[in-house]
Amino acid sequence: xxxxxxxxxxxxxxxxxxxxxxxxxxxxxxxxxxxxxxxxxxxxxxxxxxxxxxxxxxxxxxxxxxxxxxxxxxxxxxxxxxxxxxxxxxxxxxxxxxxxxxxxxxxxxxxxxxxxxxxxxxxxxxxxxxxxxxxxxxxxxxxxxxxxxxxxxxxxxxxxxxxxxxxxxxxxxxxxxxxxxxxxxxxxxxxxxxxxxxxxxxxxxxxxxxxxxxxxxxxxxxxxxxxxxxxxxxxxxxxxxxxxxxxxxxxxxxxxxxxxxxxxxxxxxxxxxxxxxxxxxxxxxxxxxxxxxxxxxxxxxxxxxxxxxxxxxxxxxxxxxxxxxxxxxxxxxxxxxxxxxxxxxxxxxxxxxxxxxxxxxxxxxxxxxxxxxxxxxx
Numbered sequence: 001x002x003x004x005x006x007x008x009x010x011x012x013x014x015x016x017x018x019x020x021x022x023x024x025x026x027x028x029x030x031x032x033x034x035x036x037x038x039x040x041x042x043x044x045x046x047x048x049x050x051x052x053x054x055x056x057x058x059x060x061x062x063x064x065x066x067x068x069x070x071x072x073x074x075x076x077x078x079x080x081x082x083x084x085x086x087x088x089x090x091x092x093x094x095x096x097x098x099x100x101x102x103x104x105x106x107x108x109x110x111x112x113x114x115x116x117x118x119x120x121x122x123x124x125x126x127x128x129x130x131x132x133x134x135x136x137x138x139x140x141x142x143x144x145x146x147x148x149x150x151x152x153x154x155x156x157x158x159x160x161x162x163x164x165x166x167x168x169x170x171x172x173x174x175x176x177x178x179x180x181x182x183x184x185x186x187x188x189x190x191x192x193x194x195x196x197x198x199x200x201x202x203x204x205x206x207x208x209x210x211x212x213x214x215x216x217x218x219x220x221x222x223x224x225x226x227x228x229x230x231x232x233x234x235x236x237x238x239x240x241x242x243x244x245x246x247x248x249x250x251x252x253x254x255x256x257x258x259x260x261x262x263x264x265x266x267x268x269x270x271x272x273x274x275x276x277x278x279x280x281x282x283x284x285x286x287x288x289x290x291x292x293x294x295x296x297x298x299x300x301x302x303x304x305x306x307x308x309x310x311x312x313x314x315x316x317x318x319x320x321x322x323x324x325x326x327x328x329x330x331x332x333x334x335x336x337x338x339x340x341x342x343x344x345x346x347x348x349x350x351x352x353x354x355x356x357x358x359x360x361x362x363x364x365x366x367x368x369x370x371x372x373x374x375x376x377x378x
Contacts, residue, residue, distance in 0.1 A: 061119055064185040069124045073186060076177040077120055078129050082141050083173060084113040084193070087166050089133045089145060094152045094159045102207045103163070106200050113196060116189045123185070160208040161216065167201040168220040170194075171229070175284050191305060194285060198229050205230065224299040227332060228286045270354040273326040273336065280319045290321065300325065301334045303349055303356050313347045315340060326354065 088110035095103035114130070121128055129137040134149075136142040148166070152159040171194055178190040205216040218226035278292040285305035290298050300323060302308050315321060320341035325334050336350045350356055 061185045061188055066123055067183050073181050081117040082129055082136055082138050084110050085130050086141050086145050090148050093149055098156050098159055113193050157212045160204050164204040164216055165219050167197045170197045228301050270326045275324045277322050280315045280317055298333055301332045311347055
């Protein structure tokens, strides 16, 4: 079962993967047998500006009107509540074993993620499936937890890889469930949790390298999507401000504030920019898979998930697109503009010089200092 899911994941972007709710995380984890490490984030329900002011807008998920919820959406919420709990419980246990602060920091963040899901469970009158630490209503998650604890006990490197694997699978499950709901409140929470998992994955992989010298290799995410997450998330904005972030209580967030001028995102080299054409295979929150006219399958990096949503870019599978872009870092192809064939609509992701439009500035600065801001991620 685990090998089957792994085969499905390869080459297919996770936002459109159709997998059985309640079995996806277990299936993906068990197919590789690895171990993790972590660091803190605060992704929650309130949108605050990461301007080092420590203030948020106070807008919470409860300000979004509730709508009807389907059986599939209900099952998804119940599963994600326990999957976030699994992450918290595993990290707490691995902290006790190894004493690495990354584990306890991220465990605290996972508790906040659990709290966000609990808000939705209460809103839709769903019974909370969460049991005592280390115990799960879902038998697949129980088996997965037991397996990960054994793996994480082998060595510190194994423990850190367990953490990274958990975050990879969490990203895949959240992307899948995000695509399965049209409820704005649920989408908001899933997007917030996914941004948190991006930070956690970065933290575990960097801690693995710092502690052991080993470079983490993705176990479940497609390599191109993994590289986008590792190389583009968490950058500081211009003028030393942190990125847009969230807080469950509408009060604070621990942001990544820049400590210099500029965007914190290197100026792109667009000398190799080209215009290509193809049809959409699948779309996730950071990019899309496209089959070009010559039959080549290419992953196109679109950048920041919130920016993509804000401009309304959501092409249908099979839609023809004309893409103007360039091969960037890690040989990823980054879009500058995308034109939808059927409507002629043009969506712009970068400036004429290749500067990301979601970065909040136009300079070549080096942001990314760990400041205390009102938000924590783009």
